[in-house]
Amino acid sequence: MPGLSTSLNIAVQALNAEQGALDVTSNNIANVNTPGYSREVAVFQESPTVQEGNVAYGTGVTLLQFQSVRDQMLQLRIYEETAQQSNAEAQFNSLSQIQTAFADPSQGVGGALTAFFNGLSQLSTNPTDSNARQQVLIAANNLATAFHQSVSALDQEQAELDQTVPKTVNQINQLTSQIAQLNSQVAQLTGLGKDPGTVQDQRDQLVQQLSELVNVSVTQTDQGITVTTGNGIPLVVAAQSFALQSGTSSGGLQGVFAQGQDVTSQIQGGTLGAAIQVRDTVIPNLLSQLDTLASQFTSSFNATHQAGFDLNGNAGGNFFTPLTSVSGAASKFSVAISDPNLIAASSDGSAGSNGNVAQMLAVQNQPLPEGVTPIQAYANLVLIVGNYGSSAQANVAASTASLQQLNDQRGAVSGVSLDEESTNMIKYQRAYEAAARVVTTVDSMMQILLGMGVTK
Numbered sequence: 001m002p003g004l005s006t007s008l009n010i011a012v013q014a015l016n017a018e019q020g021a022l023d024v025t026s027n028n029i030a031n032v033n034t035p036g037y038s039r040e041v042a043v044f045q046e047s048p049t050v051q052e053g054n055v056a057y058g059t060g061v062t063l064l065q066f067q068s069v070r071d072q073m074l075q076l077r078i079y080e081e082t083a084q085q086s087n088a089e090a091q092f093n094s095l096s097q098i099q100t101a102f103a104d105p106s107q108g109v110g111g112a113l114t115a116f117f118n119g120l121s122q123l124s125t126n127p128t129d130s131n132a133r134q135q136v137l138i139a140a141n142n143l144a145t146a147f148h149q150s151v152s153a154l155d156q157e158q159a160e161l162d163q164t165v166p167k168t169v170n171q172i173n174q175l176t177s178q179i180a181q182l183n184s185q186v187a188q189l190t191g192l193g194k195d196p197g198t199v200q201d202q203r204d205q206l207v208q209q210l211s212e213l214v215n216v217s218v219t220q221t222d223q224g225i226t227v228t229t230g231n232g233i234p235l236v237v238a239a240q241s242f243a244l245q246s247g248t249s250s251g252g253l254q255g256v257f258a259q260g261q262d263v264t265s266q267i268q269g270g271t272l273g274a275a276i277q278v279r280d281t282v283i284p285n286l287l288s289q290l291d292t293l294a295s296q297f298t299s300s301f302n303a304t305h306q307a308g309f310d311l312n313g314n315a316g317g318n319f320f321t322p323l324t325s326v327s328g329a330a331s332k333f334s335v336a337i338s339d340p341n342l343i344a345a346s347s348d349g350s351a352g353s354n355g356n357v358a359q360m361l362a363v364q365n366q367p368l369p370e371g372v373t374p375i376q377a378y379a380n381l382v383l384i385v386g387n388y389g390s391s392a393q394a395n396v397a398a399s400t401a402s403l404q405q406l407n408d409q410r411g412a413v414s415g416v417s418l419d420e421e422s423t424n425m426i427k428y429q430r431a432y433e434a435a436a437r438v439v440t441t442v443d444s445m446m447q448i449l450l451g452m453g454v455t456k
Contacts, residue, residue: 004449008442010060014435017044017063021428024066028416029425036205038068038414039421040197042428068197071413075204076218078410081403082208083215083230083269088395090274094157095389098286101153102385109293110378112146115139117364123345124357128311133340140319140335147294147333154283154290158253161279165254166246168213168272175210176227176241179203183224184239210235215269231266233258253279282388289381290330295323296368296377298333304363308344308356316344316356 021042031037043066047059102108119139123132182203189196207227210216215230223238234242242258249255255264256272264280267273298320305319318336323329337343347355365373372380 004442004446006057006059008439008446010058011435011438011442013047013060013062015432015439017042017061018428018432018435020063020066022425022432025421025425025428029418029421032416032418032421036201036208037416038070038197038201038204039416040066040068040195043067065193066195066197068195068200069414070197070200071410072220074406074410074413078403078406079207079211079216079218081399081406082211083273085396085399085403086212086271087215087269087274087277088392088399090271091278092389092392092396094161094274094278095282095385095392097157098154098283099385099389101150102286102382104382108378109143109146109150109290110375110382112139112143113364113375113378116143117361120357120361123343124354124361127345127354127357128351130340133311133343133345136343137335137338137340144333144335147290147330150290151287151331154287158279158283161275161283162253164275165256165272165279168275169244169246169256172210172213172235172272173241173243175206175213176235176243179206179210179225179227179236180239180241182206183236186224187239211270213270214267214272229263229266230268231263233263233266251280286381286385287330288326289377289384291326291328292370293330293368293374293377293381294333295326295329296370297363297374298323298329300366300368300374301360301363304356304359305344307347307359309346309349309353310344311341311346311351313346313349313351317342319343 021044024040024042028039031039043064045062045064047062049056049058104110106114116136116139119132119136123129123136126132182199185199186196186203189199203225207216207218207225210227216235217228217230217232219226219228221238225236226234226238227236228234233244235244236242244263245257246254247257249262249264255262256267256276257263264276267276299322302318302320302322305316308316310316321332321334321336323332345357346353347359364375367373368377370377
């Protein structure tokens with residue numbers, strides 16, 4: 001039959017259980033501002049009942065465990081959106097650097113083309129004027145410099161992005177190694193029946209940092225989490241991490257290798273994916289546009305120049321150095337003559353003729369083989385750069401808003417609410433006080449019983 005000792009045991013168990021609940025509540029409040037912290041709740045369980053004859057009676061409460069409150073699906077969405085947001089920001093930052101070289105179609109190559117044709121227009125008014133001829137050569141050389149500066153700006157940005165690849169690969173390897181270690185700790189704690197919430201929070205933070213560098217896929221297994229890139233390249237499996245390597249790829253740039261295989265083209269998302277995307281796709285596309293413009297303009301203008309005669313009455317030669325291929329044309333663009341008398345302004349061989357200058361001026365408004373005029377071709381290039389930047393900026397805004405919404409949802413599920421924790425603390429405190437009063441009451445009753453057995 002249950003007696004006072006049973007009541008005392010029930011009360012003591014209740015004290016221990018409520019004390020544990022107060023402890024976890026205090027810990028939640030202490031971590032209200034800790035990034036990535038998932039609040040914990042006390043899980044109570046009714047102690048087994050005892051049967052004596054026809055009577056069954058309870059034996060109190062047990063604090064079963066502390067359990068972290070988390071939504072795994074929501075966390076996976078945060079990883080995905082973090083990779084997108086980081087990728088968009090990195091692309092926008094790189095494109096912002098490129099835009100400074102192509103910000104205005106009236107500057108750079110576009111401005112130099114306009115100045116060159118303005119020089120030809122001045123020459124047409126007095127084709128024998130040595131100063132006007134010299135100004136045409138100066139403008140032509142300025143055009144070559146503008147081409148070279150545009151190429152240099154793109155090459156410099158490409159080189160800087162190339163240098164970030166091995167650095168980012170090293171950061172990825174450091175994070176995956178730490179995640180694998182935490183995987184092992186989570187498995188050990190789970191095996192001991194303990195809540196691994198604190199270690200899981202640390203692991204989640206590292207995985208989120210990893211997703212800032214590259215798009216990742218996370219799968220929960222009995223041994224912990226398995227982390228791969230979005231394309232399935234293994235990074236972490238249970239307590240083992242798989243390091244990526246960086247090295248020179250077939251294109252001469254830094255590539256990413258996994259188990260000896262070049263996986264550069266498979267890398268997406270995060271800052272690494274952004275660096276590779278801008279380095280290997282965006283910049284080569286812009287360089288190709290510049291090369292096409294330089295090559296087609298050189299061929300078109302040289303053909304027109306060769307149809308005229310210079311100041312000495314000789315047939316015109318190449319005004320710009322002929323280009324043997326489209327690839328690299330912008331970087332090789334140069335003026336073929338240095339003597340202003342060799343400018344073939346005349347159309348009939350006479351010194352005062354300006355007929356061929358008019359034909360050279362007409363090149364300004366004649367479509368190149370790609371279908372647009374030289375200045376329009378450069379304006380289109382500036383527009384492409386602007387579109388790249390605008391698209392990246394829009395992606396940054398969209399992904400930032402989406403990530404903020406996901407983090408707010410996570411906060412509602414796993415974050416600490418001071419109001420809720422304060423309510424819990426009062427609830428557990430009242431239960432603790434009630435259990436303590438039971439202990440006091442039972443103790444008084446025992447003292448009375450013991451006193452009843454004492455004789456005077």
